Amino acid sequence: MRVNRSEAPAxxxxxxxNLMPPExxxxxGGIPLYYMPSPSIEAVKIELIxxxxxxxxxxxxPLLPFFMLHMVLEGTTExxxxxxxxxxxxxxxxxxxxxxxERQGLSLLTTRKHLEKVLPVFRSLFTSAxxxxxxxxxxxxxxxxxxxxxxxxxxxxxxxxxxxxxxGKSHPFGYQATENDVDAISREDxxxxxxxxxxxxxxLFVTGNLPEDSISTIxxxxxxxxxxxxxxDYFPVSRTARHREVEKxxxxxxxxxxxxxxxVPMAHPDFPALSVFNTFLGGYFGxxxxxxxxxxxxxxxxxxxxxxxxxxxxxxxxAAEVKGGHxxxxxxxxxxxxxxxxxxxxxxxxxxxxxxxxxxxxxxxxSSPFDLMGHFQQVHFQGLDLSHFSRQLDFIKNFExxxxxxxxxxxxxxxxxxxIIAGMV
Amino acid sequence: xxxxxxxxxxxxLQVLVHEDPSSEMAVVNLLYKVGSRNETGGKTGLxxxxxxxxxxxxxxxxxFDSALERAGGSSNAFTNTDITNYYISLPAVNLETALWLxxxxxxxxxxxxxxxxxxxxxxxxxFKQRYLNQPYGDAMHHVRSLAFEKHxxxxxxxxxxxxxIEQFGKNDLIDFYRNHYSPDNAVLCIAGKxxxxxxxxxxxxxxxxxxxxxxxxxxxxxxxLQNEKxxxxxxxxxxxxxLYKVYRIPGRLxxxxxxxxxxxxxxxxxxxxxLEQKLVKGSPVFASCxxxxxxxxxxxxxxxxxxxxxxxxxxxxxxxxxxVLDEFKQETFPEKVLxxxxxxxxxxKTYESVSLLGRAMRLAYCGYLGNPSLINEEYAIKMxxxxxxxxxxxNNYLRDENASVVYYKRQE
Numbered sequence: 001m002r003v004n005r006s007e008a009p010a011x012x013x014x015x016x017x018n019l020m021p022p023e024x025x026x027x028x029g030g031i032p033l034y035y036m037p038s039p040s041i042e043a044v045k046i047e048l049i050x051x052x053x054x055x056x057x058x059x060x061x062p063l064l065p066f067f068m069l070h071m072v073l074e075g076t077t078e079x080x081x082x083x084x085x086x087x088x089x090x091x092x093x094x095x096x097x098x099x100x101x102e103r104q105g106l107s108l109l110t111t112r113k114h115l116e117k118v119l120p121v122f123r124s125l126f127t128s129a130x131x132x133x134x135x136x137x138x139x140x141x142x143x144x145x146x147x148x149x150x151x152x153x154x155x156x157x158x159x160x161x162x163x164x165x166x167x168g169k170s171h172p173f174g175y176q177a178t179e180n181d182v183d184a185i186s187r188e189d190x191x192x193x194x195x196x197x198x199x200x201x202x203x204l205f206v207t208g209n210l211p212e213d214s215i216s217t218i219x220x221x222x223x224x225x226x227x228x229x230x231x232x233d234y235f236p237v238s239r240t241a242r243h244r245e246v247e248k249x250x251x252x253x254x255x256x257x258x259x260x261x262x263x264v265p266m267a268h269p270d271f272p273a274l275s276v277f278n279t280f281l282g283g284y285f286g287x288x289x290x291x292x293x294x295x296x297x298x299x300x301x302x303x304x305x306x307x308x309x310x311x312x313x314x315x316x317x318x319a320a321e322v323k324g325g326h327x328x329x330x331x332x333x334x335x336x337x338x339x340x341x342x343x344x345x346x347x348x349x350x351x352x353x354x355x356x357x358x359x360x361x362x363x364x365x366x367s368s369p370f371d372l373m374g375h376f377q378q379v380h381f382q383g384l385d386l387s388h389f390s391r392q393l394d395f396i397k398n399f400e401x402x403x404x405x406x407x408x409x410x411x412x413x414x415x416x417x418x419x420i421i422a423g424m425v
Numbered sequence: 426x427x428x429x430x431x432x433x434x435x436x437x438l439q440v441l442v443h444e445d446p447s448s449e450m451a452v453v454n455l456l457y458k459v460g461s462r463n464e465t466g467g468k469t470g471l472x473x474x475x476x477x478x479x480x481x482x483x484x485x486x487x488x489f490d491s492a493l494e495r496a497g498g499s500s501n502a503f504t505n506t507d508i509t510n511y512y513i514s515l516p517a518v519n520l521e522t523a524l525w526l527x528x529x530x531x532x533x534x535x536x537x538x539x540x541x542x543x544x545x546x547x548x549x550x551x552f553k554q555r556y557l558n559q560p561y562g563d564a565m566h567h568v569r570s571l572a573f574e575k576h577x578x579x580x581x582x583x584x585x586x587x588x589x590i591e592q593f594g595k596n597d598l599i600d601f602y603r604n605h606y607s608p609d610n611a612v613l614c615i616a617g618k619x620x621x622x623x624x625x626x627x628x629x630x631x632x633x634x635x636x637x638x639x640x641x642x643x644x645x646x647x648x649x650l651q652n653e654k655x656x657x658x659x660x661x662x663x664x665x666x667x668l669y670k671v672y673r674i675p676g677r678l679x680x681x682x683x684x685x686x687x688x689x690x691x692x693x694x695x696x697x698x699x700l701e702q703k704l705v706k707g708s709p710v711f712a713s714c715x716x717x718x719x720x721x722x723x724x725x726x727x728x729x730x731x732x733x734x735x736x737x738x739x740x741x742x743x744x745x746x747x748x749v750l751d752e753f754k755q756e757t758f759p760e761k762v763l764x765x766x767x768x769x770x771x772x773x774k775t776y777e778s779v780s781l782l783g784r785a786m787r788l789a790y791c792g793y794l795g796n797p798s799l800i801n802e803e804y805a806i807k808m809x810x811x812x813x814x815x816x817x818x819x820n821n822y823l824r825d826e827n828a829s830v831v832y833y834k835r836q837e
Contacts, residue, residue, distance in 0.1 A: 005485040009521040011496040085697035092772025148664030152560040298546025360497020
């Protein structure tokens with residue numbers, strides 16, 4: 001039989017997703033626990049996540065949360081540092097630090113086989129850490145080295161500059177830590193923050209194939225966590241008018257460009273259209289920006305744009321490392337592509353591709369229970385639930401071009417746009 | 426246990442199918458048995474550059490990515506010294522779209538002049554972004570050119586230098602495609618919510634008519650034995666000195682390789698590993714220090730690398746490292762460490778199996794190694810290696826006459 005290659009095979013696009021929400025319960029101490037069953041998978045993940053409070057101490061010493069979290073594995077009252085390392089490694093388990101601008105905590109990756117043994121030791125990290133001076137000295141010197149390396153990387157530098165441009169240089173999101181900030185941290189600061197600044201409003205997330213008594217054991221072990229009630233210390237970001245910052249670096253071979261702007265929260269009615277508009281612009285491999293800057297001009301290995309949740313809102317950003325000296329030109333091209341998408345008709349074919357691509361990508365997001373838990377957290381922290389994704393799919397399948405254009409016209413004006421060029425200029 | 430079934434088409438295409446009804450997705454992983462080891466000096470970086478061109482459209486499908494995205498899929502690829510690996514994820518009901526796309530670019534790639542030129546620029550920017558515009562970014566260029574004299578492993582997959590990539594012409598690309606991109610030089614792995622019998626029919630339909638290659642494949646020159654320690658000093662704009670010490674070890678399927686893999690587990694797997702405890706946490710010499718094997722099919726390298734603490738030289742770092750390694754070689758391998766490594770390896774197997782794409786890639790790779798059942802069996806083979814054998818391998822391979830060292834020094 002001759003193979004007809006000229007015609008694409010028939011395909012179908014999934015038109016609904018059924019996502020099972022995690023089971024929810026509340027521990028005796030008031031901590032919410034979310035459990036996602038993962039049939040036939042032996043891996044178990046436990047995450048305990050706290051909001052970051054910008055207390056006076058944290059504002060004065062911005063690296064306090066970072067060092068506190070990275071020091072808890074350096075020894076507890078029961079186990080000194082090496083014994084602790086040996087213990088987790090011997091049981092094939094990994095403890096990871098979660099250290100973000102808004103949320104922080106620890107996660108444990110283990111297996112059903114080792115869970116029972118490992119759990120009490122994981123629990124002890126939240127209340128029994130000893131913060132030995134010697135380990136702190138080592139951690140500080142490592143942190144200084146990584147600050148030094150980032151200073152040499154134009155991409156890291158551009159990220160710092162765009163964050164400062166978006167939130168203000170003194171805001172924790174925009175603040176650039178230096179070697180002096182490392183020096184400022186003492187063991188006493190860490191103990192103080194660990195006891196009185198850390199354990200507030202935690203949420204517990206468990207993924208695994210676990211019987212009820214294992215879940216109760218997990219619940220029991222965290223119910224006596226001594227919680228604190230921090231003062232409300234919301235620290236608003238400052239918004240500024242359109243601005244471009246250029247930072248030259250001698251010897252750099254490329255120009256790192258960033259553009260950024262505050263948008264609206266995920267729960268806002270305009271968000272779905274904003275998100276789909278961003279996909280057309282720079283959110284997938286077939287985007288306008290990839291086609292123009294990479295596939296047409298060959299200026300870059302990659303350029304993308306994305307939306308990211310932060311502080312109850314959401315910022316939009318473009319990032320690329322481009323051929324040296326072409327930074328300003330690429331920024332102009334981004335404005336031009338926004339303009340074209342907003343003002344000129346979008347070809348039917350392109351709309352179909354984005355609809356189908358996004359539907360498939362949404363399905364792929366939930367291919368394992370661990371992915372599902374990650375996406376649950378993403379919406380949960382924005383005050384939403386998994387039905388957000390069903391609504392998103394509904395929007396993807398039914399949006400009209402004019403919805404996108406109207407929304408883009410509202411949010412993508414150049415006012416308030418922040419622009420960075422770092423490296424070769 | 427990862428289940429799979431296999432068949433081979435008349436044209437030599439090896440096909441592996443892993444059924445996983447718990448997923449709504451399918452993965453199509455197509456591995457070509459070509460990498461930078463099949464390149465020649467002065468024409469380096471070709472395998473990776475060619476990977477970029479595989480996305481530039483084929484005879485019946487002008488836009489590879491858009492045709493896939495229209496069916497709800499996405500795709501990517503990577504090239505290393507030994508293989509070029511393409512993978513697609515899409516809703517399982519649309520499996521045939523992926524087979525149509527992969528078979529068309531295996532049968533007849535377009536190679537238009539415009540794409541040849543732009544992708545050349547894109548690859549050059551990738552070269553700068555990842556290897557030149559980064560502190561220590563070119564370290565492995567120096568390491569490879571020191572550790573190998575004849576074999577194509579002496580340059581990294583991105584290429585030895587940008588000039589090599591600049592000079593490629595259309596004929597180089599056509600030759601490379603003809604010689605390496607044929608069904609008898611590939612392993613196709615299909616995984617996810619798929620049915621073996623259906624897949625067998627679909628694969629035969631789309632790939633069956635593609636002719637065998639039978640062309641000349643460029644094979645690497647074997648590397649002569651090394652008899653003495655080699656070293657090289659680089660001075661660069663970096664925040665602290667770094668040390669790269671590499672030892673020549675057997676190829677992926679040769680006797681001794683798995684023991685070397687276990688050596689690096691003992692040295693570097695987890696926070697309790699020897700290098701971390703002795704050189705990073707225990708003494709202010711290294712800010713970080715890791716060991717790993719490159720896992721090449723031909724005899725390759727065991728790499729130990731670390732960034733020094735401020736004010737400590739790479740040479741002093743090497744002395745401290747050597748002292749730790751000497752002790753490691755002399756002492757009996759502790760039973761407890763052996764048990765720890767085995768527990769870690771077992772757990773890692775569990776974590777890795779969570780991802781469908783990960784399973785598909787590893788299965789295809791085991792097919793490339795010539796034995797797909799390694800995906801389930803290699804673990805047991807590795808676990809059966811005794812402490813004595815690991816220690817013996819350490820004494821065999823971790824010798825200075827077998828080592829090359831790059832001192833990456835901070836410009837004062």
